[in-house]
Amino acid sequence: MDTLQLVQTQPYATTLALGAVFLFFLFWFTTKRSKLPTVPAVPGLPVIGNLLQLKEKKPYKTFTQMAEKYGPIYSIRTGAFTLIVLNSAQVAKEAMVTKYSSISSRKLSSALQILTSNKCMVAMSDYNEFHKMIKRHILANVLGANAQKRHRLHREVMMENLSRQFNEHVKTTYDLAVNFREIFASELFGLSMKQALGSNVESIYVEELGSTLSRDDVYKILVLDIMEGAIEVDWRDFFPYLKWIPNKSIEMKIQKLYDRRKAVMKALMNEQRKRLASGKEENCYFDYLLSEAKELTEDQLSMLIWETIIETADTTLVTTEWAIYELAKDKNRQERLYEELRNVCGHEKITEGQLAKLPYLGAVFHETLRKHSPAPIVPIRYAHEDTELGGYHIPAGSEIAINIYGCNMDKEQWENPQQWAPERFLDEKYDNADLYKTMAFGAGKRVCAGSLQAMLIACTAIGTLVQEFEWKLRQGEEEENVDTVGLTTHKLHPLQVKLKPRKQVRR
Template identity: 25%
Template sequence: MEVSTLLHQIDFTTILVFILIFIVTNNIVTNLRRLPGPWAWPLVGNLPNLLGYKKSFDPPLHLRQKYGNIVGLKLGPMGLVYICGHKALTDVFQKKTEFTKYRPNWVYLATRLTGKTGIVWSNGDLNHHIRKFSLSALRDFGLGKTSLEDKILEEAHVLSDSLAKSKGSPVALDTLLPKAVSNVISSIVFGSRFDYNDEDFESLLQRLDYIVVNSNYKLLENYLPFLEKILPNSKVRKIVKTRNDFNDYIRKEINLHKKSFDRGNIRDFIDLFIDQETNESEDALTDEDLFQTIFDLYVAGSETTATSLMWIFLFMIKYPEVQTRCREDIKKVVGDKNVTFKDRAKLPYIAATVNEIMRLKTIAPLGIPRTTMEDIQIDGITIPKRCTIVEVLISAHYDTDYWENPEEFHPERFLDENNSIIRREAFYPFGLGKRVCLAKQLAETEMFLFFATLLQRFRFENAQPEVPLDMDGISPGVTYSPSPYKVLLQKL
């Protein structure tokens, strides 16, 4: 029989049935080969399993209860594996760190936003150069030195003065605290701080917040990229536009810096970039590298730190007895002098309180995705090469194998019998392995100094004692934040 004759005898229904059989068969075969996890639907995979939850980290925690510490999902055409629990997390991301340090190249939103550059999303030699350059710059401008502490303390006092103007009226900390913390990284990047009412500063932080809040795993465009062009209100399209606006401001600052650049007087992070650019080194970073690196520094060094502090002060309102003990310790050790980071070792209860809040309210509960560079064997399960994996950090912080009554707020769990701070192995709010947060030291310094300085000056009270405090929080995107709240500040 001729091919043309055969084709005429095949009607549309036959073709449709053939396609459906192929899809169903392929779906069955795919599911039989999969890691522990829920059955994947044709075409959409397990995207329905991520819907209907309030917080971004609820799906992996829920799935873990049924399938264990390693949960495989198929999201559209892409595969993803959640790694949960302290043992599995350290086995995969710490012991196998050389094979889990790369970012995947398929996450559509990340590619659109970053171009695979910056501290967070770059790989290989480029990531090495950016991290080395950024860490060197942070150290040049005071990281680990009293010079940066002085900038943080200066900003903490400016914030204190602004808060004092409330004179007993309810205050929304989220209107000022992010500006104060962001001014620390601003002084490093731009060489100066912003006034809290500066319109450019407010616009910069609003754009940053929009991107962080709206970037998440559930965006359909991540798995079906063509939707960005056809959806009338594509979230990815809005995020990318917001990011481009952020870059426009950085570009303007670079141009201003270039006009006044003096190699004998390096003022800030941008000057360092211009200096290495003019040296024409093979490792020189591009403007795109700089845009993304500055964005990453703002997220790591200000956005997440400000959110952590918002949680810390909410807990102080919820647990006034803890707030009182923290303040009494500060008075006993420091008195009315400025607190320094060196005082942290002499204030173990303060450090323990901060750690316990970071454990309970892990700011980045889901780590940024990585990819496996070889097959990894964990507890009899094989995670395939080139598989996208996600560290569910918050699962380790609630792991009952390592924490007694993990749902409870108990700062003393970070203190030993001598009242000294101890390191808990299942505690790593800044991540694991080669991709641990670059701004970890900066964030820890900022949290301690802002927290202790404000406690010296104010007593924090609930502005609406008749309304129960919302301790559950929200996590629509990358970070886990407290719901908006107001405080009464009693000046001491």
């Protein structure tokens, strides 16, 4: 009888033993995790938290100032949410590379949710099968290394046009400053249209708007208006439990921007369909997607074509304008770059094939990206699960903001970060072949797909313009009068510069 009872009770004893072991490890894991400190919190007000400290539309600068007091990683309260802000490259790379699987989803504002058509963009989509598919397409036809070789002729034409327009300005209005942005933005927009749709446009009739739009109108609707709308703040984003309260003014504004963009893109794509129907094919993204991505809806097709236009036409403009500004302000560094160009290129115009032989030009590009990060904050993500960053416990549900500007102004990594000093990138620790010397292009699986194109356009343009002209700031363009505006860090006012032709290079 005793033996029988022992046999019958043994499974229960085993179960109890296993349960005890499980509880021990659970206790040990919980205790171990609890030893991780919580992220330092920036003091704020009840209910609204730190929102008043972010009232300006340049939160990246506020975040950087907070980092000087609270360290490279801290938390703030934005209404109902906790936002973890990362301000150092080390912690940012940890978030974007090693801990990416825990924080890979985007958290967009109401305005961006509408303007991106519910994340229907390579840059804004969550990391999922749709993202992998559309990124593969954009690399294959527009942004990858082989695609860049196929589009090289478009960039060469752009450089010729830039040279011609600036030379015409010198001949006709030598004593007056030139609006650099006006000329460069126009040529960059033309390049983006050729890559995206196969042709530039001078005007187009848009049925939904009932009017014929000029090229400037199209640029405004597709680029300028969207970049302005993207920074609109709907206070309900911070208090989701108050979503039921209407905010008609911002809803109508954003919806109007979306509808106008959609109508113009429809008209542009219909023109290209007529071209294809006539039997004429072009090396452009539109033709490629119609052939290789038949699973896309019409709205997705429109958004993906538009994405290549706005991203080519905007961020590269920001970097090039700031680079010319810094060079025009600093005669010694401008002459150093000119001497390098003369030694490598002689009297021939610079070509993309020579960029690897021009380390100082590369340093100018990377230092401009560092000081004037075009996209200063990575679109907010959120943690799907409990994780760890920078030695701190990050609870599930936390929102994560990666402050690229703060990373590139980190005094622990950069000496005199407020100073524009290209020489810092001539140090041996920087590999000339490495595009990712700063955090400007991000890191990991979501590294910027357009980094190669940005480098090719900006470096060749900067080299071409310094080869052909001496640049000098117009009076009143001093540093203390410089500010930024927009989702990307545009100069508040277009760059005004005076030109003096150098000895002409052979073209």
